[in-house]
Amino acid sequence: MSHSQQSQTDFLSEVASWTQETCLKKLDNALPAVVKQLENADFIENGIRALQVLCDVVLPCVVREAMEERVFRSISKHVCHLVDRALDKIQAQLAESEEDSSEGDVHSVLEECLQWTLNIGACLESCINLTLTSNTSSVELCLVQSLLRCSLHFLRQVYKHCKDSSDLYGGFLDLVSDTLSQLFKKAHSLQMMVLGLLDKVYVTGAALEDQVVVLASVCTGLFEVCSLVTSLDVKLSLSLWKCISKLCSQHLALLQDRLDVCPFINFLCGEIKEGYSYLFQLSPQAGSHTLCDGDDKAFSKTVRILGFQMKVVVALLRDFSDYLGECEARLLGLLLHLHRHLPPSLSCVPLPDKQDSEVRTHVVNATVPCLTHLVGNRAFRSAFTRDSADHEPEDQFPKLLLHLMVLDILPKCEDDVVDMWLRPVKK
Numbered sequence: 001m002s003h004s005q006q007s008q009t010d011f012l013s014e015v016a017s018w019t020q021e022t023c024l025k026k027l028d029n030a031l032p033a034v035v036k037q038l039e040n041a042d043f044i045e046n047g048i049r050a051l052q053v054l055c056d057v058v059l060p061c062v063v064r065e066a067m068e069e070r071v072f073r074s075i076s077k078h079v080c081h082l083v084d085r086a087l088d089k090i091q092a093q094l095a096e097s098e099e100d101s102s103e104g105d106v107h108s109v110l111e112e113c114l115q116w117t118l119n120i121g122a123c124l125e126s127c128i129n130l131t132l133t134s135n136t137s138s139v140e141l142c143l144v145q146s147l148l149r150c151s152l153h154f155l156r157q158v159y160k161h162c163k164d165s166s167d168l169y170g171g172f173l174d175l176v177s178d179t180l181s182q183l184f185k186k187a188h189s190l191q192m193m194v195l196g197l198l199d200k201v202y203v204t205g206a207a208l209e210d211q212v213v214v215l216a217s218v219c220t221g222l223f224e225v226c227s228l229v230t231s232l233d234v235k236l237s238l239s240l241w242k243c244i245s246k247l248c249s250q251h252l253a254l255l256q257d258r259l260d261v262c263p264f265i266n267f268l269c270g271e272i273k274e275g276y277s278y279l280f281q282l283s284p285q286a287g288s289h290t291l292c293d294g295d296d297k298a299f300s301k302t303v304r305i306l307g308f309q310m311k312v313v314v315a316l317l318r319d320f321s322d323y324l325g326e327c328e329a330r331l332l333g334l335l336l337h338l339h340r341h342l343p344p345s346l347s348c349v350p351l352p353d354k355q356d357s358e359v360r361t362h363v364v365n366a367t368v369p370c371l372t373h374l375v376g377n378r379a380f381r382s383a384f385t386r387d388s389a390d391h392e393p394e395d396q397f398p399k400l401l402l403h404l405m406v407l408d409i410l411p412k413c414e415d416d417v418v419d420m421w422l423r424p425v426k427k
Helices: 003-016 020-039 044-061 064-096 103-131 145-163 165-198 208-229 234-250 262-281 293-320 328-340 353-362 364-374 378-385 393-412 415-422
Strands: none
Touching (some): 003 020, 020 064, 044 064, 064 103, 103 145, 145 165, 165 234, 262 293, 262 328, 293 353, 328 378, 328 393, 364 393
């Protein structure tokens, strides 16, 4: 260890031993010094040590209103970099293990890197806890924007790492499975804290335009996390969608023409179609009229999940019907897919009455609300009225059913919407 590194270590050890009173007295000098050590850390462990001292000892002495300006803004990119370095080192070590490293040496390095990542997650939890004191009823977005940015980065990277772990670790997976499980639980815990923080966020102030950009970025970041976690834990995915939907609704006036919801809707359409097809794999064989207990529970659980996802789609269509981007064709494909599998479609898969009723009540009955929000959208009208030859033969009858639904909706619409559907426009 060089003299410079030794002095840095000694300084951090000294700060770590301070009482809160001592830290308050020396805060103006200690805070920038600890942040500088985090910024200039050559080794991952040194950066994490500086981050721990900062979060555990120094940050509690900073008033909440000053945390963003004095701390979070300065450390956000460095925290993201630490996460990336720790996880990248795992990949590098696994690549090297194919050469001449012993299993014990590799395992030791992998555990160390995973522990570093766990420590970073714990630091982020400490930061969020300090912004949410017991009497905190609301938090201005501009005071936590950098903290949210690095927390979402942590979640995205860790969930991706867990998702890829089987392929990444290969024969080492059993050796690190317990620590990987701890890391996933840490990400879960941090995610719930982030969602709790977002539940108290509000947007105001002179720099409103900047905050709108941040808010849109947060929604997009939540979606990116959601797209990763869907295959890992459906409950985590649903909690993320609930938060996204709530944020969009609460801040609709700010986000309506700024947030690109097209990727959200396209992703949900794909998830719903896949889950809906799975329902019919659980359906009884020809001649049977009931499902076995296990399949019945799986069927009902899947229906509830699909029903929630459809509610999110309906909410996004309600709030962003004029700002959908290019997702109208995917939406039409989803609606056709839903009706293709149920009577009176000629290609339907018969279900017992109980299951048929569940599917219609929780999933398919969302068709009319979807169409109600879409009839005023010209891009959807164009996709809908396009030549039927563009669709599969089994979609012809479902398409006719959708036509009838649109005709029921149009009399309740404004004249310009009716004209758009019923009167051809010369170009």
